[in-house]
Amino acid sequence: MDENIRSRxxxxxxxxxxxxxxxxxxxxxxxxxSLRSGGISDSPFASLNLGHSAGDAPVSVSENExxxxxxxxxxxxxxxxxxxxxxxxxxxxxxxxxxxxxxLLTSNRxxxxxxxxxxxxxxxISEPGGWIGLLHCGWKGAAGGCIASIIARxxxxxxxxxxxxxxxxxxxxxxSCYTVGPDIAARFPGxxxxxxxxxNRLDLSLAAxxxxxxxxxxxxxxxRSALCxxxxxxxxxxxxxxxxxxxxxxxxxxx
Ligand SMILES: [Zn+2]
Numbered sequence: 001m002d003e004n005i006r007s008r009x010x011x012x013x014x015x016x017x018x019x020x021x022x023x024x025x026x027x028x029x030x031x032x033x034s035l036r037s038g039g040i041s042d043s044p045f046a047s048l049n050l051g052h053s054a055g056d057a058p059v060s061v062s063e064n065e066x067x068x069x070x071x072x073x074x075x076x077x078x079x080x081x082x083x084x085x086x087x088x089x090x091x092x093x094x095x096x097x098x099x100x101x102x103x104l105l106t107s108n109r110x111x112x113x114x115x116x117x118x119x120x121x122x123x124x125i126s127e128p129g130g131w132i133g134l135l136h137c138g139w140k141g142a143a144g145g146c147i148a149s150i151i152a153r154x155x156x157x158x159x160x161x162x163x164x165x166x167x168x169x170x171x172x173x174x175x176s177c178y179t180v181g182p183d184i185a186a187r188f189p190g191x192x193x194x195x196x197x198x199x200n201r202l203d204l205s206l207a208a209x210x211x212x213x214x215x216x217x218x219x220x221x222x223x224r225s226a227l228c229x230x231x232x233x234x235x236x237x238x239x240x241x242x243x244x245x246x247x248x249x250x251x252x253x254x255x
Contacts, residue, residue, distance in 0.1 A: 003227065011038040011048065011071035014235075016168035020223055021126040021253075023166050029132055031124040031253045032072055033117075033170045035235050039064035044245050049237065051116045051248025065250070074254055076110040083115060085140045087149040089133075091157060103135040103150040105157065112254035118239040119229050121172035121208055122251030125150065127160040134253045137172075137208055139180065143187040147208060151215035162216025167223075169212075170251060173240055174228030175203035 004015045013032040021029040039048030040063050045056040048064050069078070077095035081104050089103035095111065098104060104113040113134040115122065120138035135141075135150045155162055175194060178201055185193045185200035192207040193200050205224050212222050229236040229249075237247035 003225075005035070006032075007038075008071040009038075009067070011067050013068075013072065014171060014225065014227070016124065016170075017223055020168055021124060021132075021166050023126050023128045023164065029126045029253065029255055030072075031168060031170075031251075033122055033251050034068050034249045036237055036247060036249070038067060038071075041247065044242055045237075045247040049247030050250035051118070051237075054245050054247065056247065068250060072252065072254075074112045074252070076112065078112050078114045078252070079104055079106065081113075081115040081134070081136065083136050085136075085138055085144075087141060087144050087146040089135075089146075089150045089153045091153070102137070102141050102146055103133060103153070105131060105133040105150070105154055107131045107158070109255045112252050114250055114252050116248035116250050117172070117229075118237040118242075118246045118248045119173040119178075121205060122170040123147070123150075123208060123212075124168045124170065124251070124253045125154060125165055126253075127154060127158050127165045129158045129160055130255075131158040131160075132253050132255065134251060136251075137169075137204070139184055139187075139202065139204055142204060142207055142211060143184070147211040148215050151212070151217070155216075163218050163221075165217050166221045167212050167217060169205050169208050169222070169224040171225040171227040171229055171232075171236065172205060173230050173238065174205070175201045177228055177230035177240060178202050178204065 088101040123135040
């Protein structure tokens with residue numbers, strides 16, 4: 001369990017268990033997923049919407065971002081992934097928008113990595129040499145190999161063994177709220193799917209953990225949030241629950 005909620009100046013976020021990603025000694029790795037309170041957006045984006053793509057006023061999103069990044073105390077401007085639901089991972093060393101990718105990696109200690117989610121899982125990774133990474137993982141990306149892709153790339157660029165990589169699977173849509181068709185269910189291990197009332201319910205967080213272990217991580221190095229973005233309307237936006245005009249949370253990892 002990692003219901004590790006922090007706040008500053010009316011802005012709140014959830015973090016991994018203390019120290020979980022801190023494999024690089026005193027430099028420290030920090031990670032956050034924003035919660036929905038403390039911003040200025042009106043319904044249905046109330047109030048800390050950090051997504052620009054669903055129809056919220058740009059000025060509101062910008063002010064929300066200013067508040068969130070200020071509360072986190074980020075060390076510099078951000079590198080953002082513009083998501084594609086694929087397995088493309090980019091190595092980045094400067095701020096900006098990186099289109100067509102779902103994963104980012106950096107060893108630049110002044111460069112926070114950022115992406116937005118609403119039900120899909122943010123996965124945060126670190127390794128002892130100082131590389132950090134952030135991945136957007138929905139069913140499509142998971143089935144398409146996005147987890148193997150980011151772990152292989154981190155191993156390649158850092159020279160580390162996969163067994164020393166740490167991962168935190170943040171909040172996303174939980175199994176009870178996530179019905180999928182048989183075609184999607186069939187793409188995941190049976191242990192991740194529960195048949196109920198003629199429907200399949202997918203535990204995508206468990207699937208992500210299994211894929212991380214398949215990629216060479218060891219069990220104690222992978223932790224998962226137990227929070228469901230669809231159940232916890234008080235904390236999160238949810239695409240499944242709220243529809244196309246859903247707000248977005250922002251996932252960030254930095255040092
Ligand atoms: Zn739920």
